[in-house]
Amino acid sequence: xxxxxxxxxxxxxxxxxxxxxxxxxxxxxxxxxxxxxxxxxxxxxxxxxxxxxxxxxxxxxxxxxxxxxxxxxxxxxxxxxxxxxxxxxxxxxxxxxxxxxxxxxxxxxxxxxxxxxxxxxxxxxxxxxxxxxxxxxxxxxxxxxxxxxxxxxxxxxxxxxxxxxxxxxxxxxxxxxxxxxxxxxxxxxxxxxxxxxxxxxxxxxxxxxxxxxxxxxxxxx
Amino acid sequence: xxxxxxxxxxxxxxxxxxxxxxxxxxxxxxxxxxxxxxxxxxxxxxxxxxxxxxxxxxxxxxxxxxxxxxxxxxxxxxxxxxxxxxxxxxxxxxxxxxxxxxxxxxxxxxxxxxxxxxxxxxxxxxxxxxxxxxxxxxxxxxxxxxxxxxxxxxxxxxxxxxxxxxxxxxxxxxxxxxxxxxxxxxxxxxxxxxxxxxxxxxxxxxxxxxxxxxxxxxxxxxxxx
Numbered sequence: 538x539x540x541x542x543x544x545x546x547x548x549x550x551x552x553x554x555x556x557x558x559x560x561x562x563x564x565x566x567x568x569x570x571x572x573x574x575x576x577x578x579x580x581x582x583x584x585x586x587x588x589x590x591x592x593x594x595x596x597x598x599x600x601x602x603x604x605x606x607x608x609x610x611x612x613x614x615x616x617x618x619x620x621x622x623x624x625x626x627x628x629x630x631x632x633x634x635x636x637x638x639x640x641x642x643x644x645x646x647x648x649x650x651x652x653x654x655x656x657x658x659x660x661x662x663x664x665x666x667x668x669x670x671x672x673x674x675x676x677x678x679x680x681x682x683x684x685x686x687x688x689x690x691x692x693x694x695x696x697x698x699x700x701x702x703x704x705x706x707x708x709x710x711x712x713x714x715x716x717x718x719x720x721x722x723x724x725x726x727x728x729x730x731x732x733x734x735x736x737x738x739x740x741x742x743x744x745x746x747x748x749x750x751x752x753x754x755x756x757x758x
Numbered sequence: 759x760x761x762x763x764x765x766x767x768x769x770x771x772x773x774x775x776x777x778x779x780x781x782x783x784x785x786x787x788x789x790x791x792x793x794x795x796x797x798x799x800x801x802x803x804x805x806x807x808x809x810x811x812x813x814x815x816x817x818x819x820x821x822x823x824x825x826x827x828x829x830x831x832x833x834x835x836x837x838x839x840x841x842x843x844x845x846x847x848x849x850x851x852x853x854x855x856x857x858x859x860x861x862x863x864x865x866x867x868x869x870x871x872x873x874x875x876x877x878x879x880x881x882x883x884x885x886x887x888x889x890x891x892x893x894x895x896x897x898x899x900x901x902x903x904x905x906x907x908x909x910x911x912x913x914x915x916x917x918x919x920x921x922x923x924x925x926x927x928x929x930x931x932x933x934x935x936x937x938x939x940x941x942x943x944x945x946x947x948x949x950x951x952x953x954x955x956x957x958x959x960x961x962x963x964x965x966x967x968x969x970x971x972x973x974x975x976x977x978x979x980x981x982x983x
Binding site (some may be wrong): 540603606608609610616619620668698701705710715724725732733736737740741744 | 820821836837840924926954
C-alpha cells in the first residue's frame with residue numbers, strides 16, 4: 538500500500554463541502570417535516586372507519602413502498618415538466634419524492650401506534666362523549682406516541698440517508714459536492730472518503746441520540 | 759393537461775428494459791450470494807462471548823448499516839480502486855458496496871432469529887453433549903430459519919431496491935438502461951412509468967410472499983399450542 542493520502546485539495550475546496558452540507562440539511566429538514574405531516578394524514582386514513590378512505594391510504598402506501606426510491610425520484614423529475622410545463626428544479630423534485638416516500642413509511646408507523654391502543658380506550662372515551670379528534674388528541678396519541686418514537690427516529694435517519702440519492706439528478710448536496718471536489722484536483726479517494734466520513738459521523742451521532750431517547754422512554758415505562 | 763401518452767416506443771424497445779432487468783437480477787443474485795454467508799458469520803461473531811470477536815462484528819454492522827447505500831456504491835467505484843491499486847468495473851464495485859451492506863442487515867436478521875429461540879433449547883443442546891456449532895446447526899437454525907423467512911424476504915426486496923443505485927455508476931441495470939432508452943426515445947415519462955410498474959410487480963410480489971409465510975407460521979404456532 539504505497540498510496541499517499543493528500544487532503545490539501547479537500548481543504549482548499551472545503552467551501553464546496555460546506556455548501557453540500559447545507560444542501561443536505563436543507564433537503565433533509567424540509568422533507569422530514571413534510572413527510573411527517575403526510576404520514577399523519579396517511580396514518581389517520583389507514584385507521585379510519587370508512588373502508589374507502591382505508592383503501593385509498595393503503596394503495597398510497599403500497600405504491601410508494603414497493604417502488605425503489607431512485608425510480609420515484611426520476612419519475613417525478615420527468616413527470617413535473619410534463620404535468621406543469623416547467624422544468625423541475627432538482628430540489629423541488631427531490632423534496633416531493635422524499636416527502637411522499639417518507640410519508641408512506643411514517644404513515645405505517647402512526648397506524649401501528651394508533652392500533653396499539655386497546656379498543657377499550659376508544660370506547661371509554663366515546664362513552665364520555667368525546668368526538669373523534671378529541672379522542673385522538675387527548676386519549677390515544679399521548680399513549681401511542683411512546684410506541685411510535687423509536688421507529689420514527691429510525692425512519693427519519695433512513696430518510697436523511699436517502700437525500701444522497703438526490704445527487705443523481707444533480708441536486709447540490711454532500712455527495713454531489715464530493716464529485717465536484719474530486720474533479721478539481723483529481724483526488725477522488727480523498728474527496729469521497731471525506732464525504733463518507735462526514736455523512737457517517739452525522740448519522741452515527743443521530744442514531745446514538747435516538748438510542749438514548751429510546752432508553753429514556755423505556756425507563757419511563 | 760394536454761399530454762398524450764405513447765407507450766409504443768417503450769414497447770418497441772422492450773428488449774433494452776429486459777436487458778436491464780437481467781442486469782438487476784444478476785447483481786441481486788451475486789450480492790445475495792455474498793451477503794448471506796457473510797451475514798451468518800457476522801451474526802455468529804456478534805453473539806460470541808469474547809469481546810475480541812464480537813467487537814469487530816459490531817463495528818462492521820453499525821458502520822455498514824449507517825452508511826447511505828449510494829455513498830458506498832460511489833466510494834467503492836471511485837475511491838476503493840485507488841486504495842487497493844486494482845481497477846474495479848461498475849459491476850464489481852456495486853457488488854461489493856451492496857453485498858457488504860446487505861451482509862450487515864442479514865447479520866441482524868440471523869441474530870434476531872437465533873436469539874428468538876428460547877434459552878432452554880441452547881441448554882438442552884449442550885446437555886446432550888452437542889458443541890455450540892452443532893447446537894446451532896441441528897437445534898437452533900432449523901427452528902430459527904422458519905421464523906426468519908418473512909424478514910429475509912423483506913430484506914431481499916430492500917436489496918433489489920438498493921441495486922437500482924448502481925445505475926449511478928453506469929452499471930447496466932434497469933434504471934440505467936431506462937435512462938438510455940428515455941434519451942433515445944424522448945419519452946422519459948412513459949419509460950419511467952414502465953420501470954416503476956416492473957419494480958412494483960416484483961417487490962410487491964415478494965412482500966405478498968413474506969406476509970403469506972408469516973401468516974402460515976402464526977397458524978402453525980397456534981395449532982401446536
